[in-house]
Amino acid sequence: NAGVTQTPKFQVLKTGQSMTLQCAQDMNHEYMSWYRQDPGMGLRLIHYSVGAGITDQGEVPNGYNVSRSTTEDFPLRLLSAAPSQTSVYFCASSLGQGWVNEQFFGPGTRLTVL
């Protein structure tokens, strides 16, 4: 199993550009989520999904969209990038709804918005 994979690893955008961060898992996990990691703030939940077709907002959803058309994939879209979205983004997945299950994290995407 590849586990949780994320692409790209690095990305530089200009303000106003849009892009999609890709996340995929091959463990047949129901639960997937996106976090952003900023210095001194830990990881903050952006959006999460408890299964295909179901998504919900986390702590910091503004400026981000998600969809979950398949169990395997959970892309994160930035519609109009802003410098405040400069961060490291982690995707995670877990079996079931995550209540009693360990979350597995991807390697991260480092995004810089100029």
Place this chain on the structure above:
Amino acid sequence: AQSVSQHNHHVILSEAASLELGCNYSYGGTVNLFWYVQYPGQHLQLLLKYFSGDPLVKGIKGFEAEFIKSKFSFNLRKPSVQWSDTAEYFCAVTAGRNTGKLIFGQGTTLQVKP
């Protein structure tokens, strides 16, 4: 809303010193508690977790943590640190039975001097 607080932001120790990292959470109901570690350049990995039962849990690499319900705490300990323990450590909590949302603390950077 539930929150997680880690008291130490940056800890510097010499090899063989003992380690204790503080973690407190704010939630009155049943919680699951986790410690994750992020080694330089790597993604998050689970160190240990508490769901129920014995409040003293043992994890990988000689780490342990104690859940003290009356203090809303889940402190991480290791009797003797090694240079390879240099990393960032995150405490996290899930609360409620119908969500897998992980709420992270701000993180503690541990630097172990050889």
